[in-house]
Amino acid sequence: MGRDSAAQIDDRVLTPEPQRFEGARDAFGALARVLGSASVLVRAYRGGVPPARREAVMVAVSRSNACRGCSNVHHRWALRAGVSAEDLRSIGLGDLAALDVATRSAVVYATDRAARRFRSAADPQLTANARSRLGEAQLEQVDAVAGLIAFANLTMNTVTGALRTSRPQPRPTSAHPSFAKVWRILSSKAMSHEARRELLAGLEGTVVELGAGDGLNFRHYPSTVNRVVAIEPEPQLRSLAQQAARGLPVPTTVVDGAAEAIPGADDSYDAAVICLVLCTVPDQAQALAEIKRVLRPGGELRFYEHVAAGDRRRPIQRWLDTSGIWPRLGAGCHLSRDTLRAIRGAGFIIEEYCELESGLGRLSLPHIAGVARLPLSTP
Numbered sequence: 528m529g530r531d532s533a534a535q536i537d538d539r540v541l542t543p544e545p546q547r548f549e550g551a552r553d554a555f556g557a558l559a560r561v562l563g564s565a566s567v568l569v570r571a572y573r574g575g576v577p578p579a580r581r582e583a584v585m586v587a588v589s590r591s592n593a594c595r596g597c598s599n600v601h602h603r604w605a606l607r608a609g610v611s612a613e614d615l616r617s618i619g620l621g622d623l624a625a626l627d628v629a630t631r632s633a634v635v636y637a638t639d640r641a642a643r644r645f646r647s648a649a650d651p652q653l654t655a656n657a658r659s660r661l662g663e664a665q666l667e668q669v670d671a672v673a674g675l676i677a678f679a680n681l682t683m684n685t686v687t688g689a690l691r692t693s694r695p696q697p698r699p700t701s702a703h704p705s706f707a708k709v710w711r712i713l714s715s716k717a718m719s720h721e722a723r724r725e726l727l728a729g730l731e732g733t734v735v736e737l738g739a740g741d742g743l744n745f746r747h748y749p750s751t752v753n754r755v756v757a758i759e760p761e762p763q764l765r766s767l768a769q770q771a772a773r774g775l776p777v778p779t780t781v782v783d784g785a786a787e788a789i790p791g792a793d794d795s796y797d798a799a800v801i802c803l804v805l806c807t808v809p810d811q812a813q814a815l816a817e818i819k820r821v822l823r824p825g826g827e828l829r830f831y832e833h834v835a836a837g838d839r840r841r842p843i844q845r846w847l848d849t850s851g852i853w854p855r856l857g858a859g860c861h862l863s864r865d866t867l868r869a870i871r872g873a874g875f876i877i878e879e880y881c882e883l884e885s886g887l888g889r890l891s892l893p894h895i896a897g898v899a900r901l902p903l904s905t906p
């Protein structure tokens with residue numbers, strides 16, 4: 528398919544990296560461009576560009592600039608303006624075949640201009656195509672709309688990026704001596720031995736446990752398990768886990784490592800266990816992808832995790848997480864993660880699970896516990 532009828536956004540613009548201003552000069556230049564196009568924008572908003580097309584352009588440009596906030600807002604506005612969910616999905620995938628030809632040419636033109644940061648003209652073929660579909664006046668308005676949303680995207684990304692880097696970052700090291708001391712006391716209170724036994728009941732074969740802590744689970748593995756490999760990155764907890772692993776009926780080895788890079792070959796385990804760990808791992812998606820890699824097809828994941836509340840605790844949880852207060856207290860722990868969704872999103876089938884409230888004293892947190900399984904043939 529030639530570029531004239533391009534049904535795909537150019538790969539160059541599908542960047543997952545949030546685009547930001549390169550400095551004050553860059554930002555003021557973009558602002559001046561937006562102000563200079565004010566009268567064209569007024570015409571665009573007064574019907575010069577049909578609202579559905581305008582919003583489709585806004586979503587596509589926001590996505591190409593990796594501005595999550597603008598993408599979400601304009602996604603909603605696009606639905607309201609009459610863009611179908613299917614069209615939005617196709618914009619999200621960068622495959623525009625489902626769009627009408629005029630909107631498609633507008634989107635491809637606008638994202639090309641955004642990729643060039645409006646510093647140079649769009650690809651001549653894309654421009655000619657858009658001009659023939661939209662006419663000169665509408666093309667000028669699409670260009671102004673793209674400039675406006677790109678300005679909003681880069682402003683958002685620049686501000687949020689600056690806030691993020693000014694916030695204290697979690698410690699890069701895996702050593703959390705204070706947390707290790709506290710967890711040693713709390714581990715049996717945060718999850719009872721009975722709940723641990725229940726989590727592990729019926730497991731078979733070779734099992735990998737991620738983030739084993741001080742090894743409280745070890746004694747509860749049933750005799751149907753041949754071998755446990757436990758991974759624990761925190762040195763003090765690892766040493767306690769190594770002590771707990773001694774002399775157990777099920778051979779248990781404790782090693783250093785992280786859930787995001789599990790030592791072991793593909794398909795090498797029958798089951799994986801995560802227990803109050805996906806709240807803490809720095810990269811949940813990567814950890815789940817790794818679990819998926821080392822599990823054999825049809826292998827199971829046993830999980831017990833505290834998760835985001837569905838009630839009025841949620842905004843407080845979110846604030847405690849984003850302010851960095853809770854991650855600091857809990858060595859990287861987060862209160863507001865949607866872990867069930869992440870497990871599903873990683874390609875696991877949730878076979879059974881339950882929701883429960885559990886916690887320490889008056890600090891009750893919503894938890895999920897259950898079994899997820901990989902399909903027998905993984906894509």
Ligand SMILES: C[S@@+](CC[C@H](N)C(=O)[O-])C[C@H]1O[C@@H](n2cnc3c(N)ncnc32)[C@H](O)[C@@H]1O
Nearest residue numbers: 714737738739740761785786802803804807808
């Ligand atoms: C709340 S404790 C839970 C410990 C244990 N699973 C239990 O149930 O008692 C969280 C554990 O996750 C470990 N952890 C933190 N980041 C990790 C990572 N990226 N990969 C694996 N484990 C991690 C911590 O060192 C800690 O031992």
